[in-house]
Amino acid sequence: MAGIDNISNNGLGNQSIGDPMEVFKNFSAEDIEKIKVLAGLFGIGSSNTAQGQIVQQHVKEQVTVEQAFNEYNKLIEFNLSKKSVDTAKTAERRFLTYIPGNRALKTIERKDAENLMMKISKSAPLGCYNYLKIFRTMFNVFVDWNYISSNPFLKVKLPKRQKEDPVSFTNEQLNIVYEGLIAKGKDVIADMVLFAVETGMRLDEENNLRWSDIDFRNKVITIGNKLFKTKSKKIRRIPMNDKMEEILKRNSARQLNKGKILREFVFVQSNGKQYKKDTVSRSLKKVIKENGLPDELHWHCLRATAATRWASKKVPIFTVSKLLGHSTVNVTTRFYANVDLDELRDAVNAM
Structure with missing residues (x-):
């Protein structure tokens, strides 16, 4: 076979072969590729044979x-x-x-x-x-996968980060960005801002919210379905308050007024198509910049705003954790920092 003839001798000749893995080290990368092809043709690439195990082991060791x-x-x-x-x-x-x-x-x-x-x-x-x-x-x-014997990153350490309080919007800042979006004709994105603060939903969750997820009769919003997986891979449900219902019905009427008969997503563009997440987040960021608001504010801060509000109203941490869909309660504790500070202040003033 031409393939066999083209494999370089590498000085091996017909000498006795000891450790097969040592032999492989003498071949070039090009030779190895030819060996892999030949192994497949002769059926020795199977892990059920000793030869196949040798070939497979060497292939794994050559992975870049x-x-x-x-x-x-x-x-x-x-x-x-x-x-x-x-x-x-x-x-x-x-x-x-x-x-x-x-x-x-x-x-x-x-x-x-x-x-x-x-x-x-x-x-x-x-x-x-x-x-x-x-x-x-x-x-x-x-x-x-047996590509390597140990993880080189396992014991790598970075300096500990100083934990900072989550950044959230004030009521005044929310009004500014809402009015700024309305002024630009971005009414739907303005509603998404308000909805995020009311529900604590992630942008991806809002953007993929379908009318089939909305139960007006029982006033429940379901986040996650067969077509959309949440970050935690768990479906969660949020009770619908009056402000949420108002926003939803406003967007329902907006779509009906534009003749959108086949409705799927709750928050859509004027042409009825789903928004791109980058379009939504950039729209908010642009208004933030134009109005001289802190640069650290961004879309995810709306979710932090919801969490901080719940915490300040003494909503139990386990409840807030469920509303946000956090994997553990530990993730939620950072939103209670300011609440704890108020309690500490009361304690100090009582002395």
């Missing part, structure tokens, strides 16, 4: 960083949300900025991981903490 990332992306695209996939791919691009994609995955050591995180922490001082979590999870998968 880029190849491993591509395989990992196939996995997460199947079982994670689009936002999580996009975040992982952003982390991968950061990784490849400092470590070449053609480098063998098995050669990445703890020192490489530490150097990588030091560099990323300089260019992304806030995002580096999330990137480290992603790398740990990713390389744990590579260990499970």
Whole structure:
């Protein structure tokens, strides 16, 4: 066969072969690809045979960083949300900025991981903490796949972050952005702002809210369905108050007035199509900037505003956690910082 003839001898001749894995080290990358093809033709690529196990083990040891990332992306695209996939791919691009994609995955050591995180922490001082979590999870998968024997990111540590209070909107700031959006003819996005503050919903959840999720009779809003998965992968229900109902009915009438017979999503563009999340968040950010409001304010702060309001009204933390759809109550505790401060002030003044 031509394929066999083209494989370089590498000085092996017909000498006796000892450790098969040592033999593989003498072949070039091009030769390895030919061996993989030939192994498949002769049926020795199966893990049921000793030869197949040798071939498969060597193939795993030759996996490059880029190849491993591509395989990992196939996995997460199947079982994670689009936002999580996009975040992982952003982390991968950061990784490849400092470590070449053609480098063998098995050669990445703890020192490489530490150097990588030091560099990323300089260019992304806030995002580096999330990137480290992603790398740990990713390389744990590579260990499970037997691509590597241990996770080089497992013991990498970053300086502890100082916990800051969540940023929320004041009533005055909310009125400013609402009126600013109305003035620009963005009535639907203005309603989405108010709805986020009333419900504590994430932007992705609002954007994917369907009329089939709305139960006006029992006054219940269901978040999550067969077509849309929440961040926690759990369906939750929010009781509908009068302000929520008013916003929903206003948008229902708005769609009917435009002749939208086949309605699906609650918050839609004038042409009846679903909004892009970036369009919604950028619209708010533009109004924030034009009115000289703090630059730290953004869409997710609307959700924090809802949580802070509930906390200030002494709503039990477990209830707030359920309304927000948090994975654990620990995530919710940060919204009670100001409430605790008021209690501490009362205690000090009582002395």
